[in-house]
Amino acid sequence: MAHPTVALIGTCDTKLEELLYVHDKLVNQHGMQCKLIDVGRTPSDHPSISIRQSDIFRLSGIPPVDLTALPRGEVISTLIKHTIPIVASMQESNAIHAALSLGGSGGSSLAAEVMRAALPLGFPKLIVSTMAAGDVRPYVGESDVTMMHSVVDIAGLNDILCAVLDNAAGAIAGMARAQHTRLVHATSPALSNSLSAPPSQDKRIAITMFGVTTPAVTHARALLAAYPCTTYIFHATGAGGRALERLAAAHYWDGVLDLTTTELADALLGGVLSAGDMRLTSVGAARVPQIVSLGALDMVNFGPRETVPGKYHGRNLHMHNPSITLMRTSPEDCATLGQQVAERLAGADPDLTEVWVPVRGVSALSVCGQQFHDPEADRALFSAVKAGLGGTGIRVREEDHDINDPAFVQGMVQRLVEMMGLEPVRDEV
Template sequence: MTDPRTILVIGTYDTKDDELNYLCDCIRQQGGEVLSMDVSVLGDPVQPTDLSKHDVAEAGGGTIAQAIESGDENIAMQIMARGAARLARRLYDAGRIDGVIALGGSMGTDLALDVCQALPLGVPKYVVSTVSFSAMLPPERLAADIQMILWAGGLYGLNSVCKSSLSQAAGAVLGAARAVEKPRRDRPLIGMTSFGKTILHYMVTLKPELEKRGFEVAVFHATGMGGRAFESLAAEGAFAAVFDFATQEVGNHMMGGLSAGADRLTNAGARGIPQIVAPGCYDLVDLIAWQPVPERFADFPAHDHNRLIKSVVLDEAGRREVARAHAEKLSGAKGPTAFLLPTRGCNEWDRPGADLHDADGLAAFCDEIEKTLPGNVTLHSLDAHINDAAFSAAALDILDDWIAQGVVKI
């Protein structure tokens, strides 16, 4: 390969020296180059790494001696996590790495999540972990484009089972570094949240209209991880404006559903990004379909979306609670914020005559929004359904006004 690409390989070389060196060898055998980073605390690798544990601890604001003297492995690894994340970003900014792969159990994975969050979208980020995909990994810790590979048979020592995982991971990160098409910044980006077209379909109308105006549009599937990616990019300031029209994850987090994290509906506002918000599917809480329905929802109406997702329908009290949460989260917004309130319903299943229609519940939500929405948010009540053409037209009118004022730039 004329363009070999360099991969940063991170792990505790004192306890996983053989495994990490095997991973490095696999990358080199495929024509890649390696920078090795040791995040050990107590021991030392057989051979020196490119970035030593002392380099990492120093970047984390401490020393290995301080980490050891703390007597607490959690404190020690947090020092190393800070240092590893800072060093990884410095290496990327200096053009020295094209991707990262980290190896570990729960401790190494904890550190790896910080490293991945420190790198921008489009930098290949692979975590080979004995706890990949575990429910212990909170959504707010996951980078928008993180990749995880389950490290089967990888707890202690090399074997043919774990080599299968490691060799695939080596090929994956190097291949991704060679193939990635990083996000362009030649057009301002609008971030939009939605669901599939059967329940919310405003994006079918809005996307081409926004593109005509010179924007690129990225639509995020708001089922927990999609909202997490949306919030992650909003926190980076990646969006020129947001059309956050599927805020169900706010209620999901409150009610124990598929959460996008406690900071859902806050990051665009914190960055001052102009935002238009609408409460798409606010009345539903998405649960894992193959698990028992929590007792609190045992008598609630429900919709089986598929074998993965079951949605329960909130009662009036729950809807008022979700409305107040929207108001509280938006109260911290530093930029222009408009709230579109479609008073005829906020998802296709909630239209009059549809299975999940609840006129009293919708009225309760609208009433609570009108009572609690803070003064920094402009309320636009619409005599329309969220999937009606009038809703999309209203959103475009707000955006066009912001463009005319210079609030949103093309």
């Protein structure tokens, strides 16, 4: 197998000096091989460039485009489309072991989309960006892209930028070596783009969690430890839900315990933890056994108290911590959320899908005596789910427990392993 190799992606017409600085550090200081890929608008000609702009059009198999006639946004989207298949092919053939990029908003957007689309989870990805100190969600999405703030603009070498670029080169070199070692020794198979099953016979089970449903998930993990499975816990922060859905669409899961569906509330009411409109759709489409509950649909997440939109100032608000303010969903909100749950599950296989309703509270905050206890809102939620799934064959099971009650969790886990056909191999914890 080749020596550890880093794909260095950048706009050589505007960042050549900085890219060559990193190229030199990777090759001469860290012993890496480096493939510099030029994704600039204007073609550059330098002997250190491994894949020139003209090569991108030639190798991608997509008809070339005259970039000079396009506005900046279309230039970026065109280069993304042509670069993705090239980088994906390099990764699939083990020709590269990590990817690094330097850029401002445009270059970071280009590189991030290429990395997300072409490189699987677990493959090292690092972007040095002027945008890394702000909201990086548009760049990272549901992937594992790492971002490093350049502090100063990537526009000329100086002592601040050189220190940052030195660190980036060292970081990606270490990650590339780790990836190279994994492949050489095949001790931890990298996830492929097809996300094929690992050599072991363990089944993969995804579980969704939030702080107010943590006791339930902790107990579920303990129960599932008795079965031949590996659990993957997704924090329901928006990115977590999107990652679960993306992996479900790739047929990665053997079963899903979607205990915490709170991201639907943020999507509906403008909270900060929305997972988008695809949430709660991919598992059913993939025909994977799933138990769905209504965890934390009693709340919407906002930032600090002063960031809560004015239209919600009269609502039931709870300061979770100085950075997060929770808002209780109203009966009207809950009726809509229940309809959404039903609509998104309606097409799923009724033999592989059940909804479990914790009548005594959907989170630690909505049980009797807590700030979000609201029986009217809960009834609106539960009734809408039942009404929406009526006639679909999907079972809605109401249990006289709250969501964190061990008895409720045990019931869900038992039904999921039954649907999956799993038998215990160890004594339950």
